[in-house]
Amino acid sequence: MNDTATVFNQHIAARSLGESTDAPPPVRHVCVVGGGTAGWMTALMLATTAYGPRLKVTVVESPQVGIIGVGEGSTPWLRGFFDGLGIEESEWMPACNATYKSGITFQNWSTKPGFERYFHPFASMLDNMTMHQFVDNVHARLDGADVHAHPDRFFVAAALARQGRGPRAQHSFPFDVWYGYHFDATLLGAFLGRKTVERGVCHLQGHVTEVMLNERGDIDRLQLGDGSSLEADFFVDCSGFASLLIGKALQTPFISYAENLFNDAAIAMPTPHEGVIESQTVSTALRHGWAWKIPLTNRCGNGYVYSSAHCSADQAETELRKHIGALDSDLPARHLKMRVGRMAKQWNRNCVAVGLSQGFIEPLEATALLFVQRTAGMLVDALEQGDISQAAQDQFNEAMRVRFENTRDYIVAHYKTNSRTDTDYWRANAENMNLSASLQQVLMTWMSRKPLAPVLKAGRFGQGYPIVSWYALLAGMGIFPEGDDLQPPTAHQARHRLNTVDDFVARSALNFPDHRELLANIPPRAGDQTLQLYLW
Structure with missing residues (x-):
């Protein structure tokens, strides 16, 4: 899979190995409009390309526009971003008041007895020891057997969250948890801004008052509030919900997700x-x-x-x-x-939109920075390959469409499977039938008690959320036969000894430190040798 972290690490490796970069870049000057986390992450990745020293990157940041960031969580992919840049957690985390994240607890989404709360775990090497017991019990319960199938019991990440432990194990315990982070988004943007400028990116304070197009309809230059103008070959729109370039200037249509994601x-x-x-x-x-x-x-x-x-x-x-x-x-x-949906094209003419300007799926699973990384990484890949043709743009836009829609479907599944009936809001979500064919197939497969792996692969859902995420969601919400309909399990259905699972999870968790103590003494990264194990 050509994911952001892998591509980005390949760029770093190419530079360190001294591979030839004699081929001229397809563009020589990229202008990023907007700072914040999205703008600075994109600029930093552009500056770290294989031809970075020959590529001029300018970030135009308006002093009149504030940053939306309110303090965020991330998916585990953010770890790959920092690992690829060689930025240690001990440097950036204290600067951003950051903490570690083992996953997400969902509380009161379900009213089913025993399933009022569940944990969505991030992947772990240790899951290989318990995942099959969990999936077997899920299918046994779907078949009507009264066996334990709540996800929290089977995963080390859930134990770490319950016990207030950090997801980085002692050095003597060589088993990784693919964790995410919590951080102050404003501080993270400022940190990345400093790092980006250190790597040669030009930072220009200026308010864009007009976007000038050439006779072909491409962006030619930006008119700034002080009367000056800025020309570039290529533009990246990180202007947030305003979408100054991709939306207002290039008139790219916006596709709303309001019909199945109600929050705005x-x-x-x-x-x-x-x-x-x-x-x-x-x-x-x-x-x-x-x-x-x-x-x-x-x-x-x-x-x-x-x-x-x-x-x-x-x-x-x-x-x-x-x-x-x-x-x-x-x-x-x-x-x-919030404007929930996506641009019909993420790449239109000589402009790529990154961050809120390209679209937004509500923050339930903290996917905002994941889209920034993926989009910026794909742009870097296209520029390094020297291909900015219409065919490359079409391929780029199709890949982003799939990723947006698959992520949307995973978020919609949370709402569709809720069992609350206390307000019109929750009843409308449960009754919502504006579901994609792919999501309908996943839910039908679950209700027909068949394995999810084939249908998830067919829908390309693995690009964002692995099988364990879907099983944790549907099992955690208690989407099983009602308790009165369950029967005692057969010997085969009850073959897994859950006390053994409990012992394994409990003893594994002992190797992870108290979260606060870990934050006070963040060890250096051991390298990215475990990275490839968790690229979903």
């Missing part, structure tokens, strides 16, 4: 951090959406993602304040609007 607004409200620093994001279903809890080293990020069609901003803020115990507090609340 959010509130962010940080609170002081107390007690244990958990290595997990917690997503708690509320009346009209869900609340996030993201632990940083200096505070706890809280927020509420909701549907403005089902409740007002004031009602949502009151509900969030009640949820976090701040109903009578003067803590400030930041209200945000």
Whole structure:
């Protein structure tokens, strides 16, 4: 699979091995419009290409436009980004108040007894010892056997999150967990900005007032607020939801996902951090959406993602304040609007959109930076191959379409499988039939008690979420026959000794340190020799 981390590491290796870079680059000057995490990540990856020393990269950042970042979580792919650049966690994590993330707990999405809460684990080498027991028990329960099939019991990552442990094991325990991070997005953008400028990227403070096109319809130059103009061969739109280049200038159509992802607004409200620093994001279903809890080293990020069609901003803020115990507090609340969907083309003419300008799928599984990495990595790959033809653009756009739609389907599956009936919002989500053919096939396969692997492969879902993620979701939500319909298992169905699984998970977890202690003494990375094991 030609994923971002692999391609990026290949670029680094090519430079270190001294491979020839005599071929002229297809473009000589790339202008990135917008700073923030998306802009600086993209510029940094461009500056680290095999022909980076001969490629001029300019980041234009407006002093008049604020950064949306409210404190974020990531998928495990972010680890590959930093590993590829050779940036140690001990350097960037303290600078961004970052913590480790073993996965996500989903709370109150299901009302089924015993399944009101479940954990979505990130992959681990240790899963090879317990995954088959979990899947066997899932299928036995789908067949009507009364066996344990809740995912939390089978995965080390879930134990780490429960116990407040960090997902980096002692050096004497050579088994990896493919973890993610929590961080302050504003601080991360600033950190990456410093690193990017250190690597030769030009940083220009300027507000774009007009995008000028040439006679062919390509972007020719940018008009800035001080009266100057900036020309480039190629442009990257990191201007956020404004989509100044890809949307406003090039008039690329926007495809909304509102028909099956109802949430279009959010509130962010940080609170002081107390007690244990958990290595997990917690997503708690509320009346009209869900609340996030993201632990940083200096505070706890809280927020509420909701549907403005089902409740007002004031009602949502009151509900969030009640949820976090701040109903009578003067803590400030930041209200945000979200445009959920994607551009019909991520690459249009001589412009590629990266980040919120290209599209956004609500933050339930923290996929925003994953799309930044994938898109920027594919752009780097195209430029290094010297191919910016229409065929290359079409291939690029098709790959991004598949990735957006597959990620959307995985997020929609959370809402479709909910069993809450307390509000119109949750009932509408459960009754929603605006599902893709691929997602319908996954759900039908589950209900027909057949293995998911073939249908997930056919739908190319493995590009974003592995089989374990789908099994954890559907089993964790309790999508099984009702308890009264379950029968005692046969000897074959009960063949796995769960006390052995419990012992393995418990003893494995002992090799991982307290999360707070790990953050105080972050060890150097051992290299990327384990990276290829978890590229989904």
